[in-house]
Amino acid sequence: MNAEQTRLVTTIRDRFGPKSVVTDSADIAPWLTDWRGKFQGISGAMLTPGSTEEVAAIVSLASELRIPLVPQGGNTSMCGGATPPGDGSALLISLRRMNRIRSVSAGDRQAIAEAGVILSDLHDRVAEEGCRFPMTLGAKGSATIGGLIATNAGGTQVLRFGTMRSLVAGIEAVMPDGSVHNGLAALKKDNRGYNLDQLLVGAEGTLGIVTAATLRLFPAVAARTTVWCGVSSPEQALDLLRFLEERVAGIEGFEIVPHDTLALVLRHIPNTRSPLSGEHAWHVLIEATTSGDGDLLRAAIEEGLGAAHEAGHLADAAIAANEAQAEAFWHLRDSIAEAERAHGASIAHDISVRVADMPRFIEEAGAEVERRFPGTKVDAFGHLGDGNVHFHVRALDGVWAPERAKEVSRLVYDLVGEAGGSVSAEHGIGQLKIGEFERLTEPARVAAVRAIKHALDPLGIMNPGKLVR
Amino acid sequence: MNAEQTRLVTTIRDRFGPKSVVTDSADIAPWLTDWRGKFQGISGAMLTPGSTEEVAAIVSLASELRIPLVPQGGNTSMCGGATPPGDGSALLISLRRMNRIRSVSAGDRQAIAEAGVILSDLHDRVAEEGCRFPMTLGAKGSATIGGLIATNAGGTQVLRFGTMRSLVAGIEAVMPDGSVHNGLAALKKDNRGYNLDQLLVGAEGTLGIVTAATLRLFPAVAARTTVWCGVSSPEQALDLLRFLEERVAGIEGFEIVPHDTLALVLRHIPNTRSPLSGEHAWHVLIEATTSGDGDLLRAAIEEGLGAAHEAGHLADAAIAANEAQAEAFWHLRDSIAEAERAHGASIAHDISVRVADMPRFIEEAGAEVERRFPGTKVDAFGHLGDGNVHFHVRALDGVWAPERAKEVSRLVYDLVGEAGGSVSAEHGIGQLKIGEFERLTEPARVAAVRAIKHALDPLGIMNPGKLVR
Numbered sequence: 001m002n003a004e005q006t007r008l009v010t011t012i013r014d015r016f017g018p019k020s021v022v023t024d025s026a027d028i029a030p031w032l033t034d035w036r037g038k039f040q041g042i043s044g045a046m047l048t049p050g051s052t053e054e055v056a057a058i059v060s061l062a063s064e065l066r067i068p069l070v071p072q073g074g075n076t077s078m079c080g081g082a083t084p085p086g087d088g089s090a091l092l093i094s095l096r097r098m099n100r101i102r103s104v105s106a107g108d109r110q111a112i113a114e115a116g117v118i119l120s121d122l123h124d125r126v127a128e129e130g131c132r133f134p135m136t137l138g139a140k141g142s143a144t145i146g147g148l149i150a151t152n153a154g155g156t157q158v159l160r161f162g163t164m165r166s167l168v169a170g171i172e173a174v175m176p177d178g179s180v181h182n183g184l185a186a187l188k189k190d191n192r193g194y195n196l197d198q199l200l201v202g203a204e205g206t207l208g209i210v211t212a213a214t215l216r217l218f219p220a221v222a223a224r225t226t227v228w229c230g231v232s233s234p235e236q237a238l239d240l241l242r243f244l245e246e247r248v249a250g251i252e253g254f255e256i257v258p259h260d261t262l263a264l265v266l267r268h269i270p271n272t273r274s275p276l277s278g279e280h281a282w283h284v285l286i287e288a289t290t291s292g293d294g295d296l297l298r299a300a301i302e303e304g305l306g307a308a309h310e311a312g313h314l315a316d317a318a319i320a321a322n323e324a325q326a327e328a329f330w331h332l333r334d335s336i337a338e339a340e341r342a343h344g345a346s347i348a349h350d351i352s353v354r355v356a357d358m359p360r361f362i363e364e365a366g367a368e369v370e371r372r373f374p375g376t377k378v379d380a381f382g383h384l385g386d387g388n389v390h391f392h393v394r395a396l397d398g399v400w401a402p403e404r405a406k407e408v409s410r411l412v413y414d415l416v417g418e419a420g421g422s423v424s425a426e427h428g429i430g431q432l433k434i435g436e437f438e439r440l441t442e443p444a445r446v447a448a449v450r451a452i453k454h455a456l457d458p459l460g461i462m463n464p465g466k467l468v469r
Numbered sequence: 470m471n472a473e474q475t476r477l478v479t480t481i482r483d484r485f486g487p488k489s490v491v492t493d494s495a496d497i498a499p500w501l502t503d504w505r506g507k508f509q510g511i512s513g514a515m516l517t518p519g520s521t522e523e524v525a526a527i528v529s530l531a532s533e534l535r536i537p538l539v540p541q542g543g544n545t546s547m548c549g550g551a552t553p554p555g556d557g558s559a560l561l562i563s564l565r566r567m568n569r570i571r572s573v574s575a576g577d578r579q580a581i582a583e584a585g586v587i588l589s590d591l592h593d594r595v596a597e598e599g600c601r602f603p604m605t606l607g608a609k610g611s612a613t614i615g616g617l618i619a620t621n622a623g624g625t626q627v628l629r630f631g632t633m634r635s636l637v638a639g640i641e642a643v644m645p646d647g648s649v650h651n652g653l654a655a656l657k658k659d660n661r662g663y664n665l666d667q668l669l670v671g672a673e674g675t676l677g678i679v680t681a682a683t684l685r686l687f688p689a690v691a692a693r694t695t696v697w698c699g700v701s702s703p704e705q706a707l708d709l710l711r712f713l714e715e716r717v718a719g720i721e722g723f724e725i726v727p728h729d730t731l732a733l734v735l736r737h738i739p740n741t742r743s744p745l746s747g748e749h750a751w752h753v754l755i756e757a758t759t760s761g762d763g764d765l766l767r768a769a770i771e772e773g774l775g776a777a778h779e780a781g782h783l784a785d786a787a788i789a790a791n792e793a794q795a796e797a798f799w800h801l802r803d804s805i806a807e808a809e810r811a812h813g814a815s816i817a818h819d820i821s822v823r824v825a826d827m828p829r830f831i832e833e834a835g836a837e838v839e840r841r842f843p844g845t846k847v848d849a850f851g852h853l854g855d856g857n858v859h860f861h862v863r864a865l866d867g868v869w870a871p872e873r874a875k876e877v878s879r880l881v882y883d884l885v886g887e888a889g890g891s892v893s894a895e896h897g898i899g900q901l902k903i904g905e906f907e908r909l910t911e912p913a914r915v916a917a918v919r920a921i922k923h924a925l926d927p928l929g930i931m932n933p934g935k936l937v938r
Contacts, residue, residue: 072828106827152660165667180915189821189857190891191621191671192898192906193918193936198634198667232682242576246688284559352658356577383728386930388658422659429661432568437661448925449662455924456917 001044004065005091009045011061011162016054016092021045021099022447031092034083035076035139039431041084043070043092050097052172052180058093059209059461060178066462071105071205073115078350079430080149081204081466095146098211104129109217110169112184115146120216130215132291134161134252138334144212152202152427159385162220162250163426170214171197176207176457179385186214188417199452204428205463208277217403223294225301226253226287228331230280230316234359234384237284240313241385244286247304250297253287254402255333256362256384260377262332268342269335275318275328284314284384285333287326336381346379347405348390349412353421355387362389364417369393373408388425413440429467437467470513473534474560478514480530485523491515499563503552504545504608507898510553512539512561518568520682521641521649527562528678528930529647538562538673538931542584542616545608547819548888549897550673550935551618559933564615567680573598578686579638581653584615584679591684600686603630603721603762607803615679621671623895627723628854630687632895633670639683640666645676645926655683668828668921673897674932676925686815692763694770695722695756695795699749699785703828703853706753709782710854713755716773719766722756724802725831725853729846731801737811738804744787744797753783753853754802756795805859813867815848816874817859818881822890824856831858834884838862842877882909898936916936 001009006295013021019253022028028046033039047069062069068090084090099232101122102112104371105130113122116429119133119140121157126133135148147153153164161167165343170186182196200210231237234256259281266272276283290297298319305317319383320326340346366378393408413423417440429437438446453468454460470476477537480492491497497515508578516538518524531538537559543553553559564584570591571581575721580593588602588609595602604617606624616622618640622633630636639655652666669679700706703725710723728750735741745752767788774786790794809815822830835847848861862877882892888907898906907915922937923929 004641079669106823108823154658154660158658165664175913175917177916179916180911181913182911183914185823185889187821187891187894188824188855189623189627189852189894191623191893191895192891192910192914193784194668194672194676194916194921195634195670196826196917199663199917199921201664203663207663350621352656354577354654356574383658386657420654422656422661424660425656428659441661442649442651444644444650445652445661447646448644448650448665448668451667451924452663452921455920 004067005044007162008061008065008067008091008299012047012058015057020047020049020054022048026370028092031075032084034080035176036078039080039083041086042088043084043090044088045091047091047093048097049093052174055174055211056178056180059174062461063177066459066461067091068461069195069209070463071095071146071150071209072119073147074139074142074180076139076147077151077430079432080443081428081430082147083431085465093209095144095209095211095450102130102212103126104230106131106217110186111215111217112212113145113215114212115144117145119145119148121144126217126262127220133166133167133215133221134218135164145213145215149201149210150203150205151211151428154383154386154388156250156255156383158383159254160169160250165198168197168201168213169216171200171210171456172212173200173208173210176459177461181208184212185212192291202428204430204467206453207462207469212243219291221289221298222291224287224289224326225298226285226320226329226335227301227305228243228318228329229284229286229312230276231282231284232280232283234362236313236360237282237384240284243308243311243313245302247307248288249299250288250290251286252289253285254385254387255285255334255382257283257285259283259380260455261379261381262334265332265335265339266344268339272332272335276316278316280315284461285329312406334439336355336379340379340392340394344395345400346392346394347400347410348392350425350427351391351412351416351421351423352425353416353419355385358384358387358389361419365391367406367413369411372411373404376408398404416440431465434467436467472925473536474513477530477534477536477560481516481527484526485518489516489518491517496563500541501553503549506549508549510555511557512553512559514560516560516562517566518562521643524643524678525649525915527649527801528643529646531871531930532646532928535928535930536541536560537659537930539932540615540619540678541565542613543608543611545612545616546620547896548901550899551616552900554934555715557765559795559803562678564613564680565679566717570594571681573600575600577684579655580684580686581681582614582684583681584613585612585738588612595686595896596689599689601689602636602684603687604633604636612812614684616677616681618670618682619672623852623855623857625724625852626721627852628723629719629728629918635668636685637670637682638685639664641681642669642677642679642847645928645931650677651702653681653683665751671732671897673899673935675922675936678933688760691760691796692766693758694793695789695798696770696774697744697752697787697798698753698755699782700753700783701749701752702751703831705782706751706853707828709753709777712777712780713773716776717757717758717759717769720755721758722754723854724803724851725753725858726805727753727848728752730805730848730850733812734801735802735810738809741801741804742929745785747785748782751878754798783929796893805848809848809861809863813862813864814869815843815863816869818878818891819894819896820853820860820881820885820890821857821894822885822888824854827856830888834860834881837884838877838880841871841880842861845877856891885909900934903936903938
């Protein structure tokens with residue numbers, strides 16, 4: 001640590017006690033590498049505040065001493081968004097000690113949770129009040145509320161509930177000068193200028209440090225119905241979704257899986273079998289939930305699927321007979337990444353285009369990549385109804401030369417750009433995608449992002465090197 | 470006009486033809502005074518672009534020549550938000566010629582409308598496709614999409630559909646340097662930094678000029694059920710709302726009216742009668758709609774009201790027997806402002822607090838105002854379920870001394886501030902409320918608004934004197 005960093009650490013420890021700072025390098029080490037192992041940072045100490053007051057004191061002092069801070073929650077960023085720079089110039093600030101759920105109100109359908117609350121802990125706590133916080137994703141056992149807000153996280157329930165942005169009613173944050181923004185009152189109507197809460201969602205910690213949030217709750221799920229369908233094309237899958245949405249309330253999962261990707265899962269993951277007997281070019285996993293009568297939901301789905309079959313929107317469908325079968329259906333979807341890994345490296349792209357354009361994009365971009373790079377295979381799977389798929393490219397021989405991988409990614413992003421889509425649908429920009437963000441986003445938007453960053457954080461101390469260079 | 474203004478006007482007319490500028494002062498005059506007649510501005514010409522390209526050319530030139538621009542739609546701002554400064558330094562730019570509905574897609578549930586499209590025209594057009602754009606308000610025959618976005622308009626359907634912010638899927642805007650931001654692709658998931666679309670909603674034209682938007686559509690309403698209830702207190706009214714929301718899908722209107730306010734309507738508005746025979750301290754107008762079976766909806770409401778009565782959540786209720794009666798119920802609610810005017814001047818306050826706090830606020834703040842200012846009567850009516858009421862203060866003798874009116878308003882806003890609420894729930898800040906916004910909003914938020922304004926509009930040419938001094 002340099003002299004300023006030492007001064008900050010000493011001052012904070014003197015004021016808030018030994019729990020407020022970690023200096024043992026062995027304790028810091030696990031938090032210096034990102035989840036995917038792509039980035040490695042250095043931080044001489046890890047600040048671990050236990051309250052908003054402590055965060056404000058730290059940021060205030062960091063501002064005075066010009067010390068950059070890198071906020072971190074569960075350290076599950078897919079883009080190196082929470083990894084400090086490699087030169088040791090910044091200090092990590094971990095929000096994990098701020099893990100109180102300040103309140104849960106079933107009547108108001110709101111909970112106030114601190115930034116360090118782990119997503120699955122929030123799920124459990126609100127369930128005790130008969131409520132549900134609908135956001136969920138693979139990393140729910142480690143991802144924190146603060147990180148989910150900073151990255152505007154997605155997950156599998158976006159179709160019905162939107163991304164984290166829609167689930168945040170208000171935010172408490174420490175701004176770059178150490179002042180506190182308290183938006184926890186979560187006014188339903190408040191037209192006093194620019195919406196600061198919404199600006200902080202998805203800002204990746206570059207405009208301030210989220211310390212707590214008021215979150216929207218929904219009635220607990222009483223029953224779910226899970227379906228596996230075979231369809232002939234992504235186009236047919238999207239038609240099926242629209243057809244069903246007119247007839248069934250509560251559809252919240254709609255995941256598309258290509259035939260070859262399912263085959264990969266069946267080959268590499270033990271104890272898996274296809275829910276359908278025939279061969280289908282594309283598969284769809286559908287889930288609907290209700291807080292009311294499960295039999296009514298199931299009846300609506302059966303009727304909807306029957307009508308869809310008659311109208312030519314699907315080839316075959318299997319409704320999970322029980323919870324175990326529903327779990328087995330989801331296990332197929334959730335095992336894709338593992339199956340790909342068993343096969344060899346694949347190159348992941350988290351991309352989106354307009355929902356209506358996604359079927360054509362999947363087919364055309366997939367064909368283009370496989371044509372331009374012989375020996376590759378595209379696995380485009382995931383959230384069709386959100387216009388967002390995980391566009392993974394496998395090498396059929398399981399091996400990628402780094403240069404070739406880069407060329408493939410560049411082509412994928414070029415195709416996304418041509419389609420007016422986004423090079424980051426749900427994972428953010430972090431360190432990983434700054435180049436592609438700048439290359440393929442309209443200049444007016446990139447300029448606005450830079451101007452806002454420099455206006456709110458003129459000293460550049462908030463998560464440096466992320467989103468904005 | 471000064472030399473620069475003349476140069477801009479001439480250049481634009483030469484390039485885009487006579488339709489692109491209005492210089493006849495009689496044609497400009499109606500647009501120089503705000504809807505409530507509180508502000509009077511001067512503008513030597515009114516720019517009337519017909520396309521995004523024209524707007525971009527105007528802004529680009531205005532930026533070069535340092536000429537402030539005041540964007541205007543239907544000129545129905547309640548806060549002087551679209552009235553130019555009184556010194557003639559700025560030029561009006563009216564978006565009303567940009568009134569194309571570029572597309573309506575029932576499949577995607579989206580429409581793309583230009584800024585100058587009048588709200589009721591959009592309603593009619595999407596209805597042809599079996600769709601509904603749910604935002605509606607009194608000024609729907611003149612308010613434009615651009616203005617509704619710039620002010621994040623509310624209205625009576627917020628309970629179910631949210632404010633304009635929730636209904637905007639993407640925005641096209643000309644930024645202060647003349648560059649065009651095109652967010653019309655309306656990606657459902659797009660995590661490339663700060664959300665520029667959301668920042669432009671409610672920005673009152675101070676960060677750029679909205680030229681078009683992608684708007685969310687919903688299935689057309691097939692039937693509605695309208696109910697008038699008598700309750701004993703705002704607290705009971707909110708309990709009733711929560712009770713009904715658990716049992717009836719599609720509740721979208723929930724308007725509270727105090728006894729004395731209803732009495733004022735019955736006295737001053739011809740052909741009105743109370744829907745209920747008995748006396749009630751508070752009244753509630755409830756409306757639910759469905760795109761499906763109207764009989765099912767009505768049955769659900771009847772059952773819900775019956776259960777609510779048994780549970781002690783209401784004293785009496787009348788369900789409108791037909792459309793004429795439903796209209797008569799709404800006429801009572803919509804005539805409050807007119808009844809107040811017939812009585813004498815009233816001082817209006819558009820305020821919000823947390824939904825859960827609103828019942829207590831209405832009673833306590835109402836009593837405090839009437840106690841501190843003898844001879845006054847508070848009409849607190851409107852959107853209880855949004856935590857937003859129109860807090861009007863009448864003089865019982867119908868006459869207000871200007872100084873006394875100011876003192877009353879100051880007290881009302883102080884009480885809102887103490888309750889952690891907003892001095893502008895749905896009308897924005899404009900010119901009218903800058904002082905109260907700065908006085909009663911946390912410093913971190915005011916500072917952020919100013920910093921963002923100066924960063925994106927460093928020359929200060931975008932709607933000067935609104936929101937930010």
